[in-house]
Amino acid sequence: MTRSAPLLLLLAALLFFFALGNHELQGSTEARVAGIAMAMHLDNDWVVPRLFREPFLEKPPLSLWLDAGAIRLFGGTTWAVRLASAFAGLFSVMLLYGMLRKFGRPKTLAFIAALMLATMASYWSNVRGVGEDSLLTLGVTTALLAFYQANRPESERDSSNLGTWLLFSLGMVIATLSKGVLGLAMPGIVIFVYLASTSLMDKRFKLGDWIKPGLFTLLALVPLMIWLGFLYQRDGLQAVREVLLTNSVGRFSGSFVE
Template identity: 30%
Template sequence: MRAILNARVLFWIGLVTFCVVWFYGLGARVLVPTDEGRYAEMAREMVATGNWITTRLNGIKYFEKPPLQVWMNALTFELFGLGEWQARLWTGLCGLFGVAAVAFTGKRLFGPSVGRNAALVLGSSVLWAMLGHINTLDMGLSAMMTLALCALLLAQRDDASATEQRNWMLWCWAGMALAVMSKGLIGIVLPGAVLFIYTFVARDWSIWKRLHIGAGLLVFFLITTPWFVLVSLDNPEFPHFFFIHEHLQRFTSKIHHRAGPLYYFLPILLLGMVPWLGVLVQGVLQGVRNVPGTFQPKKMLLVWAGFIFFFFSISSSKLPSYILPIFPALALLLACYLERVSQRVLLLNAALLTALGIAGLALLQRVPLLANTPFELPLYQAYLPCIAVAAAIAACGGAFAMLLTRRHTTAAIAVTAFAGFLAGQCLMLGHDPLGRYAAGYALVAAVKAELTPQTRMYAVQRYEQSLPFYLQRTTKLVAHADELEFGLQQQPELWIPELDDFVTQWRAEPGKAIAIIRPDVYLDLQQLGLPMRVIGADPRRVIVTNQLQP
């Protein structure tokens, strides 16, 4: 009895600690460009304008993605005000939802220990835990796709009643709809392709009779149709840009300049699965084996992870976060394996974590070599203590897990998970000095001191993604359309295409103006004798005003 009570106490201590660290991390860092600043600013502008249909960035129409995350960020700003944790709250909750979903699904399908281990694996996987603290779309997409996957698994299990099957399938359709509203058509294309492949791999032809397609499509279109119709009515240019440019051309061409080799995602997967590298291959191979019954859940998980990984690997557009939706499926597969893992394999997994920690400590002094300018050197040096702590946690946690492996397998798994999670969070927190530099945050106070309600702001041959949010001001772009090219084609009056035209307008400004300028361009403008007073500068930007006297 005392052992049971101790186990429960340790469980609740661990859960509370995990949640405290998770939520603390949401507000502990400045919003870093590009994604974090972009989606926070879009939500701020949505609240400021009251327009929840036409999404805008820097006051310009921005239709690259559907609005679910912007809506959620805007709602958070309405409720709690502007800030870092508010901007990350949706992604943080989505990350926790994924952990809870795999725990619940694993328990219902495979038993309590699998559910617990699935939560430990997913919550501690470096990529999942890190992206749960970054305001980017891929965590929201992954959470909604996890809803679709877990609901499908629960609906199709052999012992599901007719009512359970119908209700869970409707949740699956709702998950796909919300995934579409998060990031576009991949929210239904990827699960649909997985279903087709699973049908042939598992020879489960009858699954198509259990999908409740009619009611499911009704739920799907009730969720997705209203916004697509309303935004198309307000913006006739939207359908072609969104469906052709942002989907077909993004996948089949290098139009977004995000190409990479076929193996691009392999190192990301390996690093992202830390601290579970030692059981990754064995866990994935779980899905190959047949199990008694009509529905093959492990095959579904394997097809889900394998196809999505393959899909993005052959795509012409690649970013590290794209493969995030495969992590819940991998967590469930690995949790099934951990239920019967041998001491030798668990020992190897813990030893790998220890080795990674020792390697981090050994390479610590090489981190400052990553600095590209003298300005960055102290920023990397400031990062060293957190890297050292993260490496020490990994090394000590792995070593402790190795000691526990022989007699306390469950405790060894938990220690491995917490060591991996805490090490990853230390790395995130320590990055803040570099993030502040990337965002230009050190210059915010100086710019705010010069701002008046009538001050016009320009961004000259660069576009800042985070400063507009912190300054609560949009900027007029000059000679640099960046990702806003499509919106500027619709409203060309919102920017200045040529630098010479900016020079003319700057000289003729009737009131106070501020410009954020690329440093080399600032030197060119200085040679032209343009009236400018520097109010802030770093190697990435120079900020000036046209009023020569403070």
């Protein structure tokens, strides 16, 4: 299978992009998110997402920025507002393949793993829909694969290790700007459990193993904090609290009302 990557790219692109705009917006989520993105485009307000002229602050606006940008470039079509999700899905599949190859896995195994991801029904439906779930998946996938690569023994001698940690930060940027606290918690819990388990098995605590992901996570939070700063200037502390708590802590405490 000497041409695995081009074949995988072609198959995933067909799955995610073919007839992408040939059906109307489905359910409440697609219509709501597309409407907010259209309002963002028409009002030229990239700080405060609005639904029916009221602030809609369940989550950070990365998916809305991309959808509004696509509307501005390609017009207000169902195809345009689904582009960000489709590209995020495609990038996740190709990243999985590329990183598995970098980990030394055979081409056939990497191809099958990536194709399995691309053809999962729930994944495929999210990739072809409007919303932030596909972007969240890309962010978490990027962060965890980069973290794994950075912590492989052979990577410690690799001069490109900084690039791997920057890729980790990029994944965290995408995850947190897509889903806020949940985008931080999903990869963060996995990394914490891995580091804690490793420390227990090795019976020693290596501070450096904890400092690096912590520092590059702080770096990744800068874009989110900049947006929250602009939001605070516009709508005050209550708006910031709503972004950070409503769609994360509120879902588990019972205070969240969709």
